[in-house]
Amino acid sequence: MLKSVIHGDVRNQTGSNVCHRIRNAGHVPAVVYGYNVNTRAIELDKKEIDHIIRSYGTNVLFDLQVGDNHSSVMIKEIQRNPLTNEIRHIDLQTIASNKAIHTTVPIRLIGKEKVESSIGVVQQQLREVHIECLPDHIPESLEIDISSLAPGNPLKIADVEFGKEISILNEDYEVVAALTKAEKIMEETEEADLLETIVGTPEDLK
The missing domain is CATH 2.170.120.20 (Ribosomal protein L25, C-terminal domain)
Structure with a gap:
């Protein structure tokens, strides 16, 4: 069952400097991967992803919308700042409803x-x-x-x-x-x- 919708934007650039600018703008760098899917670098709204994690935890499916594309994803890994505990990066995996995970x-x-x-x-x-x-x-x-x-x-x-x-x-x-x-x-x-x-x-x- 999908718990919520989160919106993402494609990242055309990668690297530590780019990720630093993304975090300063209130977003979180992320990647999306999965079976038969090309890995994509995206950025998520920090408030949206914080809300999902606080409300539902990390073991839930949610609807990721990037432009006109929708996909069911779940959080596979979260990297946090060891001092502030703020999210620095997230790995998302696309999920097929008929495949065990x-x-x-x-x-x-x-x-x-x-x-x-x-x-x-x-x-x-x-x-x-x-x-x-x-x-x-x-x-x-x-x-x-x-x-x-x-x-x-x-x-x-x-x-x-x-x-x-x-x-x-x-x-x-x-x-x-x-x-x-x-x-x-x-x-x-x-x-x-x-x-x-x-x-x-x-x-x-x-």
């Missing part, structure tokens, strides 16, 4: 409050999964119930039932979440603090 989807744990206590803490070890599915079946997130999680019995990919419309590409042995005794976490934290006191932080060693 690979993407990543965030995991959302539910039932956490039923198993956590003063002696047990849930540690989420996998925060996203790699999936393959048709574009219309891409979920915004995957909810995984951990209400029956027990100490010493971590929840693995193989233990979770996912919908038939998606294929999970992660390995079956990968741990999604585990219930760890609180005192063990405290011991690990204390050991890390002691090591930092003796050896110093990575910054101290430079």
Whole structure:
């Protein structure tokens, strides 16, 4: 399902100086590529793309309009400024509705409050999964119930039932979440603090 429309303009020039001017003008440099499609350099309106990401995340399809041409695309990669977190460049992939695609989807744990206590803490070890599915079946997130999680019995990919419309590409042995005794976490934290006191932080060693 297409979430929104974003407008793009063709870039006839490339290079760092051109991209710098584009960003100063309130736009974002981008490229569009995909199966049986020539790669195109374009620029997007910064406010429009920021709105889409804030509203829907990055795992959605949207309608890209460049001149009179419309295409269904999804975001494949975002490059950000490490200091300001502003978007510097975006890769977009054209999508065919009848062809399965690979993407990543965030995991959302539910039932956490039923198993956590003063002696047990849930540690989420996998925060996203790699999936393959048709574009219309891409979920915004995957909810995984951990209400029956027990100490010493971590929840693995193989233990979770996912919908038939998606294929999970992660390995079956990968741990999604585990219930760890609180005192063990405290011991690990204390050991890390002691090591930092003796050896110093990575910054101290430079």
